[in-house]
Amino acid sequence: MTSRLPRLLGLLALAGVACALPFFLTNFRLFQFTQVYIYAIAILGLNMLTGYNGQFSLGHGAFYAIGAYVSAIMMDRWNVHYAWTIPVAGVLCLVVGFLFGLPALRLEGLYLALATFSLALAVPQILKYFEHWTGGSQGLVLNKPNAPFGLKLNPDQWLYFLTLAVLVLLFWLGANLMRGRVGRAVVAIRDNHIAAEAMGVNTSLYKSLVFGVSAAYTGVAGALSASVIAYVAPDSFNVFLSITLLIGAVIGGMASISGAIFGALFIQFVPNWAQDISKAAPWAIFGVFLIVFMYVMPFGIAGAIRLLWIRTRRSRVALSPEPRETAATQAPRAT
């Protein structure tokens, strides 16, 4: 239990830094960090599905798009307050994800990847088709909400805090969910679904449920992005969004809660650095970054940190009689 204290202090320090950021950064930088948090929520959702449960998804951009459009349409057409649209988007994506997860139960690995991939391909086109609701390829222009309760914050700062609050809430929920009984069942299904079933885990139910929860997280992220960017258009939710989310999940570290944040930082900032290094071929630089990261940290950033932590601890307590848990059992495995 002693190891919990430094951890708690570390988290508090991080929270302090996160709360201080808006008062030191320009609005543009702040917007970028808000975007990082949004990505982190979406990546955590994807990670529950792919990292913890071992179901591939190349289509989470679709749920992100659904969340964003649900929120945008509610605000634009029905004048619903933006705060209400976020939970609604989450619940709706939960239902859609659960329903999509039911037929997807029959598919495994690549075949599931293709099914979700087609979803990602289809959604922008469907959005363009229902022009009356979605504004077609023009998209919908929204207003940035102002800070409530007379807080002295500009809209960017307020959205930053809102996103941070949602992030903390969802990460806390996610971490608890994955650490408890449900999480163990979910991981057991990934590692050996036959054994899990033999032990009484209702694999079909859990798999669809994880699909739903994962979609809900991503949907909430999408809804937040609608408010933060104040604009939605079908082409911002193309296939590359889904692939970017997957890159974020793997680079951050599969089956890891903190990995989602690292992954989000990577997909938000590394393309910009690549652009700074070479204007001519920025994506080539980004590709090199990707490959180098995977060479150096095949288990993602969170995996590398975990290994480093274990190594330093082992050298410190070299003669400790019982090598404590987690090391082997939690080594992230992505299949």
Add this chain to the structure above:
Amino acid sequence: MDIFVQQVVSGLATGGIYASLALALVMIYQATDVVSFTQGEMAMFSTYLCWTMLNAGVPYWVAFLATLALSFVGGIVIQRVIIRPVEQAPILTIVIVTLGLLVIFNSLAGWIWTYVQKPFPSPFPSKPLRAGNVFFSAHDIGAIGITLVVLLCIYVFFRFTPLGLAMRAAAHNPVSSRLVGIRVGWMLALGWGLAAVFGAVAGMMVAPNLTLEPNLMGGVQIYAFAAATLGGFTSPGGAVLGGFIVGVVENLVGTYVSFIGTELKFTVALALIIVVLLVKPTGLFGTTVVKRV
């Protein structure tokens, strides 16, 4: 009826192109369990190499064969230099590496040859062939022919040569193959080389229809992925047939179902595939790989 036949033939032609690339995906998947996202971009790069040679005045078929040779070597080098170091890593890690290669090739091609669309010549006469009332584009027929020739070569290679047998063994059971003296690592590299060759064929056959640009293969890669899934990722023959099916379905849907048109035909083709998959989850010809747990 004439239109129908015409559309089927042109569907078969694009289908052949999907089939070549699907075969490349399946080859790499069978050997290493990895879906390579970079295959399409490698094919695009090969096509640019061919274009450069043609521009320098090299005759078409010489350039064609030289491109195949270069692609083969390039595929081997990529496997040995870039993929090998992560061979032991989780599968998703390798998938991300291939995604990295995808953006590198795409960006490099744009940098070297610019994003301006370039016409790419067809080796076949531009005069359409006529059979009764139906006109076929000579390039389409030629593309089908070349695809079939390549497939025949590959079938003969895997079925009747010792090297082909060794490669199959290495893909099927690496440990035992190593025990009988097959150099499994090199067999995988050869697989990547051959996959690059199939990709190059697909690229050079599709480029005259689409005009050459760095995003040439984006759509083709997605269709190839769909084709391989439809046929079954565990069955090379199935992947080829899947390619032809996807090509024909795509064309017919675009022609006959008016409210779909060209915009949505992509989605509809994929939706059809998913319906097939729901009935037969491992693809039409795939087998369930039973793993001991």
